[in-house]
Amino acid sequence: MTAAAERVGGLLVGCAEGVLRITIARPERMNALDLDSMRVLGDLLETRAREEDVRVVVLAGEGGSFCTGADLVAASSGPASDPRVVMATANRVVRSILTLPAPVIARVGGAAAGVGASIAFAADLTYAAPTACFLLAFVNIGLMPDGGSSMLVPAAVGRARAAEMALLGERLGAADAHAAGLITRVVAADDLAAHVDTVAAKLAAGPRRALELTKRSLTAATLARIEEAFDRETEGQVELLGSADFREGAAAMLERRAPNFGGRSRG
Numbered sequence: 189m190t191a192a193a194e195r196v197g198g199l200l201v202g203c204a205e206g207v208l209r210i211t212i213a214r215p216e217r218m219n220a221l222d223l224d225s226m227r228v229l230g231d232l233l234e235t236r237a238r239e240e241d242v243r244v245v246v247l248a249g250e251g252g253s254f255c256t257g258a259d260l261v262a263a264s265s266g267p268a269s270d271p272r273v274v275m276a277t278a279n280r281v282v283r284s285i286l287t288l289p290a291p292v293i294a295r296v297g298g299a300a301a302g303v304g305a306s307i308a309f310a311a312d313l314t315y316a317a318p319t320a321c322f323l324l325a326f327v328n329i330g331l332m333p334d335g336g337s338s339m340l341v342p343a344a345v346g347r348a349r350a351a352e353m354a355l356l357g358e359r360l361g362a363a364d365a366h367a368a369g370l371i372t373r374v375v376a377a378d379d380l381a382a383h384v385d386t387v388a389a390k391l392a393a394g395p396r397r398a399l400e401l402t403k404r405s406l407t408a409a410t411l412a413r414i415e416e417a418f419d420r421e422t423e424g425q426v427e428l429l430g431s432a433d434f435r436e437g438a439a440a441m442l443e444r445r446a447p448n449f450g451g452r453s454r455g
Contacts, residue, residue, distance in 0.1 A: 198225035200250065201232060206243035206392035208236065208290075215251030218299065220259035223269055226277045226303075233284035243392040245288065246384060247311060248295040249304075257302020257325060260438050271429040275334065275422040278303050282336045285310040286407055286414065289400040291391050295384045296362075297377065301325045306335025309344065309370060312403055315384055316362040317377040322370060327357040329437030330449060332424045339417035343410045344369045 193202040193211070198221070200211040210232055212219040221229070237245050249255050258274075285292050285307065294300075294311035301323040308314050308322065324341070326333050333341070333354050342350035345368045353360060362374045375383045391399065428434055433449045440447035 196232070197228035198222070199228055199232070201236070203236075203242065205389070206241065207246060207388045208242045208244070209246045209248070210237075211248045211250050212255050213250040214259075215249075215253070217259050217261065218253040218256040219249040219251070219304070220256045220261075221303065222259040222262035223274060223277060226258075226281060230277060230280040230284060233281060233288060237284070237288055237290065242290055243394075243396060244290050244388050245292045246295060246388055247285075247292060247307065248384075249297065251298075253298040253304075254294070254296040254300040254320065255304025255307060256299050257304050260329075260442060271426045272422065274429070275425055278306075278335050279418045279422070282306055282310045282340075283414075283418070286336075286411065289396075289403070291399055291403060293384055293388055293391075295380060296320045296322075296371070297380060299323065299359075301359075303335040303337075306333075306337040306340060309337060309340040310335075312406075313387060314371040315373050315375050315380060315387070316365065316371050317380050318362055318374055319377065320362040320365075320374075321359040322362075322365050323357070323359040324353045325357055327355060328447075329441055330431060330433030330435075330447070331428050331437070332421065334421040334425050336411075336414055336417055336421070338421055339411060339414055341370070 193200040198212065198214045200213045202209050210229065212221065214220065214225065291313065292311045294308045294314040296308050296314060296316040297320060299321050300308040302325045305322045305324060324333050324337060341353060349368055365371045366374050436449060437447045
């Protein structure tokens with residue numbers, strides 16, 4: 189099951205046999221998303237993904253990574269973006285995945301970090317290669333989890349495990365992510381694409397309205413207060429994006445050195 193892919197911004201998009209495939213295609217940046225690519229992704233999920241011929245959506249990354257979050261290189265080399273616009277754009281992507289009538293599959297062949305992890309966790313079914321890893325990397329650069337991950341993660345793994353991921357910012361391997369309930373299954377790397385194709389074909393041939401209502405019910409049962417999470421994350425992240433700790437964290441990451449955080453709590 190293949191589809192001719194068209195490049196739309198930093199994404200590859202193709203649709204065949206009811207399966208819309210959206211691939212983040214910025215391998216030179218480990219598929220980190222700049223603001224324009226994030227905006228295009230949101231557009232696709234709000235428009236093309238909701239058209240009548242689409243029965244299932246598959247999200248993937250080109251090359252070795254799924255998505256390593258926001259592109260700090262692009263952010264540092266261009267004009268500064270309004271933090272509220274950045275947050276609204278990221279939240280729109282995750283909200284669209286959660287509210288899309290069609291099931292969404294994430295095919296994770298490598299690293300999923302930051303908002304990339306949020307996108308993977310928001311999918312209805314997430315299949316990962318054994319070498320894939322998941323990382324709430326926000327704290328490492330002086331930020332807090334966003335993209336709904338402050339609710340997506342504890343909803344799946346509980347508060348204690350979520351706190352470990354969010355406060356320590358350490359990577360979680362695919363096997364541990366599966367054991368914790370964060371992802372659907374770990375599949376051998378050579379079999380991952382074929383396995384996702386098989387699942388996508390089954391969903392595409394399934395009862396559309398029943399799948400839609402099932403997805404809606406599961407989301408309501410586990411993520412009923414996701415909008416509150418988006419609001420909390422936005423307020424916190426807007427503050428943090430203007431902080432000295434974030435400037436130091438971002439600089440340290442770009443310079444490949446350990447950060448020297450000195451910010452104080454506001455209580």
